Amino acid sequence: MHVASNVASIGMPGSDARRDIDSVADTGFEGIRLLVKWSDIESVEGILDWSRVDREMAWAAERNLAVLGVLTWAPTWAVPADYALVTHPAPASAERFAQFVSAAASRYRDQVGAWEIWNEPNVAASYGPSANPVQYCDVLSASSAAIREAAPGALVITGPTSPAVDSSNDLSPATFVEALYRCAGAETFDAVAMHPYSSPQLLSEPTEPWSSAHEIAKVRAVMESHGDAGKRIWFTEFGAPTTNSGVDEQRQADILVDGITTLTQLPYAGPVFVFDFRDSMTGSTVPDYNYGLVRSDYTPKPALDAVRAFVG
Template sequence: MNLATARPAKRWWRRAALLLVALAALLGGVSACAKGERPAMELVPPRAVEWRDFLGVNAHFLWFEPARYRQQMDQLQALGLQWVRVDLHWDTIEPREGVFRWDVLDPLMAEIQRRGLKAEVYLVGSAPHATSAPAGSPHPDQYPPKDPALYAKALVLLAQRYPQVDAWQVWNEPNLPAFWRPREDPAAYGRLLLTSVNAMRTGAPGRQVVLGGMGYFSQMPTRGGGLMVEELAKGGLYSLDVITAYHPYSLYPEGDDPKAMDFILRAQQGNAALRAAGAHAIWADEWGWSSYDGPKEEQPIIGVQGQADYVTRRLALMSALDYDKVFLFALSDLDSRAGARDRRYGLLDERAQPKPVYAAVQRMLRLTGPRITPGTAPTLATVPPGLVSIAWQREDGRRLWFFWADAPGQLQLRGVEHAQLHDVLGGGVRALQADAGSLAVPVGTTLSILEW
């Protein structure tokens, strides 16, 4: 596979080598602090965050009737957000070659345009006429197309018909066998990507193209856990000027091992490696937790309050890491066509009514205002175990400090005479006053925001 068509090969091999060295840390042991007590960590945001441009949601609009997805859009816009990631399943929108379901697509795209929403749209699942599945396969859509040109043709046709779409994504999670049967194949996906990019450059110039959102950190489970993005980079991925996207799901907000905080470390190391290799934009375009009540399927059962807790802590972390855009999974719960876990990822329930996670995210965004800039953390006289700390400043000059810890406790701040303590989950606000130059601040295991 050779994707390098636009820049000298030597330069891209050198950058790919950097990627190979640095990304090895993603899958190795993260550090000795994985054992025992979690260390305190202060994250320094790399840039300002404007929520409308930074935070989006995955929206399964085509699961619903137009009246319902319009309600979902109302709720999204009530949060002050504008970005949606929309799934188009090729096998359902082109059930016969050349016959597209414009009757369902046109009203949706018109509504997105009418509201001024911004969209990343991904096309996934081979159409019946294009699948490489063997005859009689029960899942023909989960096989890649037999000819990449068939996929590219459909993608370009969609991009031409819907110029209001901001970004088009080539497939979804091609590093996982569930989306690329019989097994993940970086060379085959590379051919699909290159064919699609070249077709888009010719047939729909100026449109952003996004790398198929890699599951997790792009590990390939049947190929020893190697990273698909490494293989693509060796072939010249970053000569194509595409947006890099992956899906950093984990068991807990700080990672699969919260003591090690492996999500934070992998995001820091991995994104630095991607930038060094030539990635100009990095999107985490799926992440989140389900509020399902079982039976247990990979993710711990955390309920609706746990979902609100995990999502707000992860959003706080991601805002302070080197992501250009992040898309929460998902805007709405789904109906019984989805599995038990997959049904309950939404900010909203099936009737488009807010769940506790929606209320918590809304509180967080209202408190910060539309834009925040990196701030200076307060001076700590005492540091509880496992403290996570992120400092911001609001546009009106008010200082904000995001924090939580391993266990409930109390910390002492110097240099802050009075402040307001906001409980993001519960919505409570508590006035705090310093005593003898020290401000006592309760700390819990969920996100709190101190304002002064």
């Protein structure tokens, strides 16, 4: 699995998850990144509904797609009451989250080769109300132990970092990863993950001190300083949105070609996952809904052929 794809659009109302997964395979991708959301599966405490994820895993298996699972998002009953209005609040109990992790890892141990623990935990938008590496270390440690017991062959990947600078609510990738080594320890994970977005710039042409190209180098330096150079960095989201506030479709293709080329040439690179395969809602003003290689109606953008050169 060298270059793979996200399929975030399958979570949108009216989406055709099977068609999206089949399209990923038909394009030539060998792997897929699937969200396994605690908030959906156990929305009521003690009642677990795996049906949606079961279907997605089965469809991926039918197409021989390697699966990276993302264990993330807490249901409202599992977060502190004062976090209720936070978009994606951190779980109140690392141990309770790890129970869910154990159940998922056991259920999908024959289908999932690697698990990410949470999504973008270095920023408040994904680990509210603010990034808390010490608390996340508890989540990572408990989840890692659960996976290693339930699915010994699966890799444990750190929660992927979002581009950010150090502030009261967010932590830069390098600061966050440094904290993981100090409070969780290298033994709790098999690889580090990042989301090295660069849009509207090319990844290979960083323009700011906090640009993702610089941050990748800083994270790698942290790993080496802890004697962990044998591990890889997985780049589990990379892309650009085709919106008025983003880039045009040709620029999206250029960013993807440059980024995939830059990332795969790194000697310590793990897989690179394109974000996203299909637009969730083409024409929406929401950037996140317009990252697809294809539009909502499956018509291709220039990025599809551009990325196809790296797969298959």
